[in-house]
Amino acid sequence: MEEVEMAAKKRDEERVASAPAYFDNIHTKRKLLSLINFILLAAGSLLILSPIWWMISTSLKSMAEVMTYPPTFYPHEWNWGNYIKTWKAAPFDTYAINTITITMLVVIGSVLVNSFIAYGFAKVPFKGRGILFAIVLSTMMIPGFVTLIPQYVLFSKLQWINTYYPLVVPAFFGSAFFIFLLRQFYMTIPNELIEAAKIEGASHFRIWWTIGLPLTKPALATVAIFSFNGAWNDFLGPLLYLNDENLYTLQLGLQVFKGEMNTQWNYLMAGSLLVLLPVIILFFFFQKYFIQGINLQSGGK
Amino acid sequence: MRKKLNYKRMEGLQGYVFILPWIVGFIAFTAGPLIFSFAASFTNYNITSQMDFIGFKNYENLFTADNLFWTSLYNTLYYVLFSIPLTTAGAIFLSALLNQDVPGIRFFRTIYYLPAVLSGVGVYLLWMQLLDPGTGLVNTALGWFGIPGPNWLFDPDWTKPALIFMKMWSVGGGMLLYLASMQGVSKSLYEAAKIDGASSWQQFRFITIPMITPVIFFDIVTSLIGGFQIFQEAYVMSNGEGGPVNSMLFYNLYMWKKAFESFDMGYAMAMSWILFIIVFLITIINLKLAPRWVHYEGEER
Numbered sequence: 388m389e390e391v392e393m394a395a396k397k398r399d400e401e402r403v404a405s406a407p408a409y410f411d412n413i414h415t416k417r418k419l420l421s422l423i424n425f426i427l428l429a430a431g432s433l434l435i436l437s438p439i440w441w442m443i444s445t446s447l448k449s450m451a452e453v454m455t456y457p458p459t460f461y462p463h464e465w466n467w468g469n470y471i472k473t474w475k476a477a478p479f480d481t482y483a484i485n486t487i488t489i490t491m492l493v494v495i496g497s498v499l500v501n502s503f504i505a506y507g508f509a510k511v512p513f514k515g516r517g518i519l520f521a522i523v524l525s526t527m528m529i530p531g532f533v534t535l536i537p538q539y540v541l542f543s544k545l546q547w548i549n550t551y552y553p554l555v556v557p558a559f560f561g562s563a564f565f566i567f568l569l570r571q572f573y574m575t576i577p578n579e580l581i582e583a584a585k586i587e588g589a590s591h592f593r594i595w596w597t598i599g600l601p602l603t604k605p606a607l608a609t610v611a612i613f614s615f616n617g618a619w620n621d622f623l624g625p626l627l628y629l630n631d632e633n634l635y636t637l638q639l640g641l642q643v644f645k646g647e648m649n650t651q652w653n654y655l656m657a658g659s660l661l662v663l664l665p666v667i668i669l670f671f672f673f674q675k676y677f678i679q680g681i682n683l684q685s686g687g688k
Numbered sequence: 689m690r691k692k693l694n695y696k697r698m699e700g701l702q703g704y705v706f707i708l709p710w711i712v713g714f715i716a717f718t719a720g721p722l723i724f725s726f727a728a729s730f731t732n733y734n735i736t737s738q739m740d741f742i743g744f745k746n747y748e749n750l751f752t753a754d755n756l757f758w759t760s761l762y763n764t765l766y767y768v769l770f771s772i773p774l775t776t777a778g779a780i781f782l783s784a785l786l787n788q789d790v791p792g793i794r795f796f797r798t799i800y801y802l803p804a805v806l807s808g809v810g811v812y813l814l815w816m817q818l819l820d821p822g823t824g825l826v827n828t829a830l831g832w833f834g835i836p837g838p839n840w841l842f843d844p845d846w847t848k849p850a851l852i853f854m855k856m857w858s859v860g861g862g863m864l865l866y867l868a869s870m871q872g873v874s875k876s877l878y879e880a881a882k883i884d885g886a887s888s889w890q891q892f893r894f895i896t897i898p899m900i901t902p903v904i905f906f907d908i909v910t911s912l913i914g915g916f917q918i919f920q921e922a923y924v925m926s927n928g929e930g931g932p933v934n935s936m937l938f939y940n941l942y943m944w945k946k947a948f949e950s951f952d953m954g955y956a957m958a959m960s961w962i963l964f965i966i967v968f969l970i971t972i973i974n975l976k977l978a979p980r981w982v983h984y985e986g987e988e989r
Contacts, residue, residue, distance in 0.1 A: 532944075540735060666805060
């Protein structure tokens with residue numbers, strides 16, 4: 388017993404004696420690791436950004452320069468006119484107006500309706516709430532095409548083909564992911580606040596409108612951005628439901644433009660960039676709401 | 689007492705009003721279509737004229753008489769089996785790098801996340817240009833190292849690796865999920881490990897990884913569900929054909945062609961149910977395997 392204690396003591400003493408050298412060593416090692424980390428991250432971000440640079444660079448080149456071999460890394464001549472030519476080569480203004488209309492309606496519907504539904508699931512006790520919420524979550528596991536085909540049948544029977552209804556109306560009936568996201572956020576609001584309003588005689592609808600909506604603004608911003616992105620980038624919906632070129636969205640227009648331009652990459656890249664630009668701008672301004680959405684998502688498990 | 693009971697009932701009623709939009713949407717756009725689709729999968733439904741009961745004929749034909757069904761299933765499995773381990777490992781590695789204190793860390797996080805918010809036809813067009821054998825950036829860059837790049841989207845052996853490559857670009861989406869979870873790991877665990885002399889790698893392997901297994905689990909489950917549904921990129925990048933040599937004919941793309949090009953609706957709906965069953969079984973297997981490797985905090989194992 389004593390021997391063991393002695394040995395332990397001796398080891399401790401040795402450790403203390405060698406501590407400065409040990410910590411010095413750790414310090415330089417840590418610095419070196421941090422430097423390697425920085426270099427890896429910097430090299431990686433160049434790799435990540437290079438496609439975007441390539442898109443900008445290609446969009447400004449003349450067709451002759453696009454075809455030169457080996458390709459040039461930046462344009463010798465900056466043809467800003469490519470953007471105007473692209474925009475005029477197809478009815479992009481019509482596409483843009485259509486896309487903005489659809490996107491606006493989808494965002495308004497998503498924000499209001501999902502907030503309303505989520506409030507009910509989070510703050511109003513009623514029979515069967517747990518089971519119904521479990522059903523909400525389980526619908527997220529259904530592969531989209533399983534419902535897409537019968538939905539198409541439904542919408543075609545309703546004479547909704549070649550209208551915006553199939554793209555907009557479902558947004559006014561809630562989406563499982565957003566209900567989940569907003570419910571998570573509502574759960575962080577203390578019940579005392581709701582109870583106090585109830586004692587003062589307010590109905591839940593009033594509480595939702597006057598307390599719920601303002602308090603969940605950050606989460607609503609997340610829903611707004613995600614639904615904006617979803618509607619703006621939606622290709623499958625318009626492809627399926629819109630036939631008339633006057634109704635086309637930017638995504639669909641770009642696909643048609645791709646067919647017309649063949650491999651005129653400068654115009655194609657200019658068109659792609661113009662379509663992606665609103666999303667890129669939104670990302671840089673409202674990054675924290677994007678990240679919040681992810682955090683709410685992972686906090687739910 | 690009576691008043692209180694009345695209030696409870698009133699409150700319950702309000703609860704149903706809150707979730708009413710979801711209930712209506714669920715019946716109209718999910719449950720109803722599911723029932724219809726299940727029934728129609730046993731018919732020769734073609735949306736306009738015929739809907740005769742034909743028993744298991746559609747399912748039988750799919751398994752025994754349709755080579756393209758197997759091709760599309762193979763393509764999809766190929767994509768899922770390679771893309772999910774790669775994106776999961778890539779996202780974990782990246783978030784480990786981004787979870788350190790290095791200068792400019794916020795900037796790096798923004799850059800790596802950016803591609804994850806970009807989607808739609810613009811991105812697919814960009815990658816078609818990047819992967820262009822003659823004028824694209826990827827083969828140009830490979831050329832600097834003396835590597836002759838493949839023909840990517842024009843070579844049936846390389847189309848699926850090309851799509852996986854493209855998927856890797858947006859690995860930053862998963863990264864954010866892991867980063868949030870890594871930042872939630874208690875510092876005291878690392879400090880205790882340091883005192884015991886654990887190396888950085890050992891800390892990562894035996895503390896970080898076990899602590900983030902719930903998020904790894906969530907990521908794998910959702911990416912599997914998503915991976916099986918790959919459609920848009922394959923549609924745009926193969927002009928809706930799934931070529932060359934059906935190498936990009938993924939399950940959903942084949943189903944799309946059956947449903948909306950040849951209007952073989954009953955057949956396509958049978959396909960969609962097979963996909964549903966596959967996804968469902970994989971999710972169940974995942975849930976069953978989870979206790980073996982997923983570590984939940986506060987749980988003794």
